[in-house]
Amino acid sequence: MDNHINKAEPNKWVERYSELMYQYVLPRVNDNDIAQELIQETFLSALKAINGYRGIASEKNWLFSILKNKIIDYYRKKALQRGIVTMPDLQEYDNEWFDTGGQWVEEKAPKNWQVPENIIERKEIQRIINWCKDHLKNLQQQVFTLRYMEELDSDEICKVLSITPSNYWVLIHRARLQMRSCVEKKMV
Amino acid sequence: MKKFIMKYLMLNCKDATFLMSKRDEGKLSMIDRMRLSLHISICHLCRKFEKQITEIGLGTKNVHSDFQLPVDVKSKLKKVLDEMGNSLVENF
Numbered sequence: 278m279d280n281h282i283n284k285a286e287p288n289k290w291v292e293r294y295s296e297l298m299y300q301y302v303l304p305r306v307n308d309n310d311i312a313q314e315l316i317q318e319t320f321l322s323a324l325k326a327i328n329g330y331r332g333i334a335s336e337k338n339w340l341f342s343i344l345k346n347k348i349i350d351y352y353r354k355k356a357l358q359r360g361i362v363t364m365p366d367l368q369e370y371d372n373e374w375f376d377t378g379g380q381w382v383e384e385k386a387p388k389n390w391q392v393p394e395n396i397i398e399r400k401e402i403q404r405i406i407n408w409c410k411d412h413l414k415n416l417q418q419q420v421f422t423l424r425y426m427e428e429l430d431s432d433e434i435c436k437v438l439s440i441t442p443s444n445y446w447v448l449i450h451r452a453r454l455q456m457r458s459c460v461e462k463k464m465v
Numbered sequence: 466m467k468k469f470i471m472k473y474l475m476l477n478c479k480d481a482t483f484l485m486s487k488r489d490e491g492k493l494s495m496i497d498r499m500r501l502s503l504h505i506s507i508c509h510l511c512r513k514f515e516k517q518i519t520e521i522g523l524g525t526k527n528v529h530s531d532f533q534l535p536v537d538v539k540s541k542l543k544k545v546l547d548e549m550g551n552s553l554v555e556n557f
Contacts, residue, residue, distance in 0.1 A: 287546060287550055288546075288547075288550075290546065291539055291542045291543045291546065292539075295534055295538075295539055295542055296533065296534050299530070299532070299533075299534040300529045300530045300531070300532065301529060301530075303530040303532060304528045304529065304530050313534075313538055316534075316542065317542055317545060320542065320545070320546050321545070321546075321549055324546065324549050324550060324553065325553070374479070375477070375478060375479040378477060379476075379477025379478055379479035379480060380477055380478050380479075381478050381510050386510050387510050387513035387514045387517060388513075389513070390517060390520070399524070402524050403524050403525075403527060403528045403529075406521060406524045406525050406528055407528045407530075410525070410528075421525075425521075425522050425525040425526060426525055426526065426528065428526065430490055431486075431490055431492070446483065446486065446487060449486050450482065450483045450486060453482070453486065453518050453521075454482065456518075456521055457514060457517050457518055457521060460517075460521055461517075
C-alpha cells in the first residue's frame, strides 16, 4: 500500500524502486544498458524536479510517469537517428497470411486456444508474448511496444516514430498478425 | 444470395483484420464499421483473431521482466543520486 503522506525520499529511491523500474523498463526497450541508463536519468530528472512534487501522486507513480516519458523519448530519439521510413509495397506484405482473394491462408488461420486459467499459465503466456515481441521486426516491434505496452494511440505513435498514419496502420496490422501467429506456435 | 453478399458487401479477412485496429480507435466510417461487423458476425476465423489479439493486448500490458538489477548497478545508482543530491544542496 502507498503511504498516505506522500513525501519524496530520494535516499530510498534505489532501494524501493530501482528493481521494479528495471523489470518494467527492460521488456520495453529490450536492452540492458539502455534500461539502466533510463532508470538513472529518471532518478536524476526526479531529483531536479523534486520541489515540484506535491505528493498528490504517490512517489512510485510519480517516478514511473517520469520513466514512461523517458521511454517515449528514447523511441523518439531512435526514430530521428533512423531517418525516413520507406515501406515495402503495401499490397504485397500480407501474401504470407492471406490468399489473393484476401481470405486466410489455411496454415496461418487462427486456431482454437485454451484460455489460461491460473496465474502460472498467465505468467507463461506473458513470457511467450515477450519472446514473440522481441522477435518482431524492428519497426513492427516499436509500433507494437508503444501501442500495447505504453498504450499510446496511433496519432501519438506516428509523432514519436516520425511515420505516416498509413505506414502505422500497415505496421500495426503486420505486428498483430505476426504476434498472434507466434504466440499460437509457442503455446502448443 | 450468400454469394452476392460475400462479393459486394463483405470485406475479405485481410481487410477485416486491417480495419479492426482502426475501429478500436474510432477511426472507421459508418459504412466500414457496418461492413466489419457483418464480416465478423459470419467469419469465425476473424472472430477468433479478434479475441486472441485482445488477449495478447491484455497480456502485453502486464509483461514484466524477471531479471534482477545487479547489485553493483544499484550501488552505482545510489552513488550518482547522492552526488547529485549533494550538489543540489550546495547550490542553494
